[in-house]
Amino acid sequence: MTGEAIAEELLLLAYDDETGKATMPRISLDLGMAAAVLVELALAGRIAYADGNLSVVDTTPTGAPIVDEVLTRMAADDPLSSSSWVQRLRHGLRDRILGDLVQRGVVRDVEETELGFIVVHRYPMVDPSVEEDTRRRLTEALTGGPAPDERTAALATLVAAIRMEPVLGLTGEAARDVDKRLAEIAGGAGFSGEVSMEDSVVRPSVALVVIALGQAVDAALGPRR
Known part of the structure; x- marks a missing residue:
C-alpha cells in the first residue's frame, strides 16, 4: 500500500484544522472509520466477498499498522457480513487513528477539562500537507478534472456515505x-x-461495505433529507 490510509484522509477532512474538533456526528465518523479500513483491505486484495461474507484471502501485511491490526483481527475470526464488521470495528478505531496521526506529527493532542471534571481532547492541525493533497484530489474529481484513481474514488464514495459533503x-x-x-x-x-x-x-x-455503512448511518441519524 502506498500513500496515506483512506481512514486517515477521511478523519483529517472531518476535523476542523484550527479548533481540532470533529465537524460531524461522532457515530457516523466512527462507522466511517471502520468502513474505510475495510475498503482499504479490499483494495489491497486482503479481503474479499464470498458466500455473503467478507473473508481474509491474503494475510500479507499492507505496511499500514492500524490497517494490519484489523487484518490480523479478521484473520483470527470467522468470516462475517459487511454490516457485522462495520459495527464490530467502529469502537475505538477513531481514537487509535488520531493517536497515530499525533505520533506522526500531523495533528497535536490538546487535552482540556470542561465543567471541572469532563476531560476532552482536540486535535488541531500541525502538518497540513496530507489534508491539502486529499482536498486537491477530491476537488479535481468533483469539479470536472480527470477521472479519479481508485483510492480517490473510494474516498469520495465514503464521503457521500457518511454525509460529509459540507466539509x-x-x-x-x-x-x-x-x-x-x-x-x-x-x-x-x-x-x-x-x-x-x-x-x-x-x-x-x-x-457491500459502502451499502452497510449507509444503512448504519441512516439507522443512527435517520434517513437523509
Whole structure:
C-alpha cells in the first residue's frame, strides 16, 4: 500500500484544522472509520466477498499498522457480513487513528477539562500537507478534472456515505452538484449500485461495505433529507 490510509484522509477532512474538533456526528465518523479500513483491505486484495461474507484471502501485511491490526483481527475470526464488521470495528478505531496521526506529527493532542471534571481532547492541525493533497484530489474529481484513481474514488464514495459533503468547502455550482458528482464517481468506479462479480472481487466487496455503512448511518441519524 502506498500513500496515506483512506481512514486517515477521511478523519483529517472531518476535523476542523484550527479548533481540532470533529465537524460531524461522532457515530457516523466512527462507522466511517471502520468502513474505510475495510475498503482499504479490499483494495489491497486482503479481503474479499464470498458466500455473503467478507473473508481474509491474503494475510500479507499492507505496511499500514492500524490497517494490519484489523487484518490480523479478521484473520483470527470467522468470516462475517459487511454490516457485522462495520459495527464490530467502529469502537475505538477513531481514537487509535488520531493517536497515530499525533505520533506522526500531523495533528497535536490538546487535552482540556470542561465543567471541572469532563476531560476532552482536540486535535488541531500541525502538518497540513496530507489534508491539502486529499482536498486537491477530491476537488479535481468533483469539479470536472480527470477521472479519479481508485483510492480517490473510494474516498469520495465514503464521503457521500457518511454525509460529509459540507466539509469539502465547495461553493457555487460545484456545491450544488456535489451529491450528483459523488454518486457518479461511486458508480463509475463500481463502488455502488448492483453488486457484480464480473470484473473482480474488489468492487462488490467495496460496494457491500459502502451499502452497510449507509444503512448504519441512516439507522443512527435517520434517513437523509
